[in-house]
Amino acid sequence: MNASYLHLVFNHLPLFGALFGTTALVWGLLRANPGLKTAGLVFLLAASIGGWIAHITGEKSEHYVESLEGISRQAVHAHEEAAETTHLFVVPLGALVLLAFYLEKKSSRWTTLTLWSVAALGLATLITSVIAAESGGHIIHTEVHGSDVTVGDREHEAHEENED
Secondary structure, three states, X not given: OOHHHHHHHHOHHHHHHXXXXXXXXXXXXXXXXXXXXXXXXXXXXXXXXXXXXXXXXXXXXXXXXXXXOOOOHHHHHHHHHHHXXXXXXXXXXHHXXXXXHHHHHOOOOOHHHHHHHHHHHHHHHHHHHHXXXXXXHHHHOHHHXXXXXXXXXXXXXXXXXXHX
C-alpha cells in the first residue's frame, strides 16, 4: 500500500462528507432536528479529517504518479492547485465543527449562527472538492476524459519555461 493508494482512499471523504454533512446539517437546522444536526456535523468532521489526510498523501502520490509513463504533468499540476484550494476550506471546517459541538453542549446563544456558518463552509468545501475531484479524474481516468498526454506535457513545459 503506497501513498497513491491511500490518497485515492481518502480523497473521497471531503467530497461525500461535505455533500452528506451539509445536506443533513441544513435539513436538521430547518427542521430543528438535533439528530440530523449531529449527523451533519459528524460527516463534516470526517470530510475535514479526510481532506487533511488526502492533502498529506497527495504530495507523496504526486511524485509517484509523475514517474509513470503516459501521465500528464499538466493534469497533475491542475489537480494539485484545485486540491490546495480545497485544503484551505477543510482545515477551518474541522475547527468550526469542533466549536459548534462545544457551543451546542454549552447551550450557547451562538450555536445557531455557528451551525449556519459550518453549513456555509461545508458548501464551499463541497464545491471546491468537486472541482478537485474533476481535475483529479484527468490524471489517469482516460476512459472518462480521453487522453491528451503529449499536448498537455508540451503546454506544461512551455508554461514552466515562461515562468522562469
